[in-house]
Amino acid sequence: MNTELTFVTPRMSFRRPASPLDTRRQGDFGYLQPGEIYLDAACQSLRPQPVIDALTDYYTTYNACGGRVKYAWGVKVDEQVSDTRRAVLTLLGLSPRSYATSFTLNTTYGLNLLLQQLPMGRVGRIVTSHIEHNSVFLPTMTAARRLGVERLVLDRATDGALLYEPAQLEKAVVVVNSASNIDGRQLTNLAELVHDTHARGGIVVVDAAQSMGHGRALLQETEADAICFSAHKMYSASLGVVVARHDLLAALDLSFVGGGMVADVREEDFDLVHGDPASVLEPGLQAWGEIIALGRAIEWLGSIRPGGLAPAEHLTRLSRRLYDGLADIPGLTLVNTEASPVISAYAPAQDSHRLAVFLSHSQIMARSGYFCAHHYLKEQLGLPPLLRFSLGLHSTESDIDAATQTLGRLVKGLH
Numbered sequence: 298m299n300t301e302l303t304f305v306t307p308r309m310s311f312r313r314p315a316s317p318l319d320t321r322r323q324g325d326f327g328y329l330q331p332g333e334i335y336l337d338a339a340c341q342s343l344r345p346q347p348v349i350d351a352l353t354d355y356y357t358t359y360n361a362c363g364g365r366v367k368y369a370w371g372v373k374v375d376e377q378v379s380d381t382r383r384a385v386l387t388l389l390g391l392s393p394r395s396y397a398t399s400f401t402l403n404t405t406y407g408l409n410l411l412l413q414q415l416p417m418g419r420v421g422r423i424v425t426s427h428i429e430h431n432s433v434f435l436p437t438m439t440a441a442r443r444l445g446v447e448r449l450v451l452d453r454a455t456d457g458a459l460l461y462e463p464a465q466l467e468k469a470v471v472v473v474n475s476a477s478n479i480d481g482r483q484l485t486n487l488a489e490l491v492h493d494t495h496a497r498g499g500i501v502v503v504d505a506a507q508s509m510g511h512g513r514a515l516l517q518e519t520e521a522d523a524i525c526f527s528a529h530k531m532y533s534a535s536l537g538v539v540v541a542r543h544d545l546l547a548a549l550d551l552s553f554v555g556g557g558m559v560a561d562v563r564e565e566d567f568d569l570v571h572g573d574p575a576s577v578l579e580p581g582l583q584a585w586g587e588i589i590a591l592g593r594a595i596e597w598l599g600s601i602r603p604g605g606l607a608p609a610e611h612l613t614r615l616s617r618r619l620y621d622g623l624a625d626i627p628g629l630t631l632v633n634t635e636a637s638p639v640i641s642a643y644a645p646a647q648d649s650h651r652l653a654v655f656l657s658h659s660q661i662m663a664r665s666g667y668f669c670a671h672h673y674l675k676e677q678l679g680l681p682p683l684l685r686f687s688l689g690l691h692s693t694e695s696d697i698d699a700a701t702q703t704l705g706r707l708v709k710g711l712h
């Protein structure tokens with residue numbers, strides 16, 4: 298639960314008249330009201346209209362369960378769910394011969410499902426880094442305690458590389474993010490890390506929550522054992538995704554079990570569904586509409602050309618503008634050392650929560666706090682709560698200019 302939300306006040310003024318900086322938004326994010334500036338895409342991306350339409354279509358025209366229904370609605374659900382599973386693997390450049398796509402609630406659940414079901418006696422140690430979201434940081438603690446193994450917390454370089462000695466990877470379960478939700482730094486040595494970990498009998502589990510909307514190229518080049526992410530951070534409905542190797546799924550010591558994953562059940566025993574590795578992480582009914590919407594989001598990501606550019610190129614441009622705009626504000630200190638779609642900063646003389654509230658009075662939606670990275674920001678770096686601006690494919694240059702100009706005035710004490 299994010300206690301930082303308590304700082305949002307009911308005094309926010311909605312539906313403010315458009316400022317001269319507003320760009321008319323049409324099409325996929327046409328529901329945004331004039332003047333609304335959403336800079337919290339690292340938490341949840343805005344959903345483009347085709348994804349919302351796919352979800353509504355499911356709920357209004359073929360609202361059936363998947364995996365167990367013979368009538369036409371259910372057949373359609375099964376086809377579309379299979380298409381999404383395949384589309385996820387294609388997006389990551391992974392083969393269905395070695396990997397399966399499972400669905401769950403969010404990145405946090407996916408990581409916990411894997412870590413809390415690791416088999417006893419096979420794991421030498423758990424390795425993570427200081428710059429992790431609590432969704433990695435906490436489950437690595439509880440998994441290490443349950444398995445009775447040590448937990449190593451390593452540093453990351455400024456460029457995001459994990460700093461390790463190969464011997465530290467002996468039979469290790471390495472759990473690290475591929476991009477930070479504080480400053481967007483990426484796990485630049487992921488391929489080498491996977492290679493070195495595999496060479497020592499370990500596995501690598503990647504928290505890709507911040508990479509799937511943008512920055513997937515890094516993941517495509519590796520053979521990580523599992524990749525966990527949230528569809529709600531990649532322009533789709535709320536949903537968690539775990540892409541895992543078949544051999545890892547087969548090795549899990551299952552304790553989260555239930556309907557949908559068994560072929561037969563006896564009084565004291567059960568048989569798992571044969572030939573469906575993904576199902577071991579999917580006890581119970583799934584979020585069928587959200588899974589189908591993810592398929593649509595993947596199609597959408599592959600087809601849009603914001604401003605005539607590839608999405609990554611467009612975001613790189615916007616990120617540079619945001620970084621430069623924030624860096625130009627006297628009295629503001631940036632945590633980032635380079636531009637990224639997620640940028641954190643603080644004004645030593647001002648309270649970030651207060652700044653976020655004042656920004657919200659101008660309909661600028663930015664975050665304040667420690668962004669679920671308390672250990673790194675608060676304990677290790679000793680920083681005060683930060684302000685965070687994160688961009689998405691709905692963002693415009695005028696959003697960025699309005700945000701940086703307004704923040705500049707606030708930091709100067711003019712409001």
Ligand SMILES: Cc1ncc(COP(=O)(O)O)c(C=O)c1O
Binds near residue numbers: 340432
């Ligand atoms: C890097 C990172 N990991 C994990 C998470 C957790 O994602 P979720 O809350 O969707 O489980 C987040 C959420 O912001 C994140 O940014």
